[in-house]
Amino acid sequence: TLIIDRADKYGLSQLHQLRGRVGRGRERAYAYFLYDPSKPMTQQSHDRLATIAQNTALGSGFDVAMKDLELRGTGNLLGDEQSGHIEGVGFDLYVRMVSEAVEAYKEPERTEPVAVSIDLPIEASIPVDYIDSDKLRLEAYRKLAAARNEQDLEELREELTDRYGNPPIEFATLFAVARLRNKARALGLTEIIAQGNRVRVAKIDPPESVQMRIARIYKGVQYRPVTKTYLIPTPFAGSFGSEPMGSDEVVAWTDQLLDDLAWKPQSRR
Template sequence: LINRAERLGLSELYQLRGRVGRSDRRAYAYLLLPSEIDLTAIARRRLAALKEFSDLGAGFKIAALDLELRGAGNMLGGEQSGHIEAIGFELYTQMLDRAVRELKGEMPEEEVATQLNLGLNIRIPADYIPEENQRLRMYKRVAGVERDSQLHDVRAELIDRYGEPPAAVRNLLDYAELKLVAVRMGVGAIERKREQVSIKFRQTATVDPERLARFVASQRGTQFSPDGTLKFLQKATAAEDVLSNLKHLLEELAGTPSAAA
């Protein structure tokens, strides 16, 4: 019996529920609420999630929803707390997914991922995709994009099913596009803290040395260290401007055709 269940967080309720039914005898977890209380919208979503997510591997879905509820919708922004603030949403969800796979006996292959930690408001609002499962599915689809054609398909599906995406969703798609460019170029990580941006290039990165030298010389306060890290100032604060500027910079440094267009 869990009394006053509305006072507990989603992860706490999930952990408590997991303490029953671990033998060969069927068990039940009862969540008790005062009959006269008016539940908040978030409390209702927490309780509804516990009812919905009960299958094997539901821990990842619970964790993702818990992040959304506690993070005020700013899933990739600077208002996060705890471990996710230190490592970013993308890496955090990758670690969660890997842990779930290992518990299920699936050993994922090692991947060298490109990490983007930009502190931007990049999300799917609940008023655009109301159903939580569908929002989670779309987040994972965007995160799993590996080719431009896949990103085009995701964009087309969003428009077809939910209408023209709002600014936050367009930012999410632009974020995915920036990551595709970074992966192709050989960027290890891009981090933005206020006006300071750091781009860490791998040794195999396709950077034009002359273009890089011109950029460093032309931008006041720009530094390029021997370990392959480019640091510079970017005063743009709007998400669409930050993403667009970074994408164009990478294309310029790589000397890709789109940069010259």
């Protein structure tokens, strides 16, 4: 039998290691973790004791370690600092950043993914009644922004469905914008930003055949080769006799624009 007084003062890994000192033989063993109920307990202390109480099965050390990582932060992987504030960027994004850094070390010639800024007249947000926690809602936004391909988006959709239920209709627009960002990234673009009755697209250096095609399709378009920027007239605001475009229409128009920018003439045989 093991008795630990003021167990709330111990770290999670310490409690797990101490509990493992007993109960290794055929005789049933007991570990009692005591705390003073008359003194206030911090939320982290409560979480540590709750984690120990919940993970009693053989082989639960991994779950305890992951919870300890969540509570304390990952710290500095290359130094002795072990109190990093992982909450600042979120655990999933932090792990992705570390993974990208490792891949960059293994493959120094690999180019960094392009950061794409998209600012269009689109209403796309996560409803508060779907994810009521500001922190968890921000985490979902981070994961959506970090999605690099269709597989990432599908995995995120499955995760959200598993945690919060079927996503509302507003998510269709959010995922559509994420697809626009990935398509723009594949073209090497850095921004698609609406400015009045035009949209600015940068940076792109299209061949002459594409420039001629864009000029034919989008009347009044301007291309500035010095900054590698397109200024393209948009129908977002509508015109006489027509209503302004809705979010779905803006997404569809922008998607078609990206297809036109990616157009390549068919080779003649």
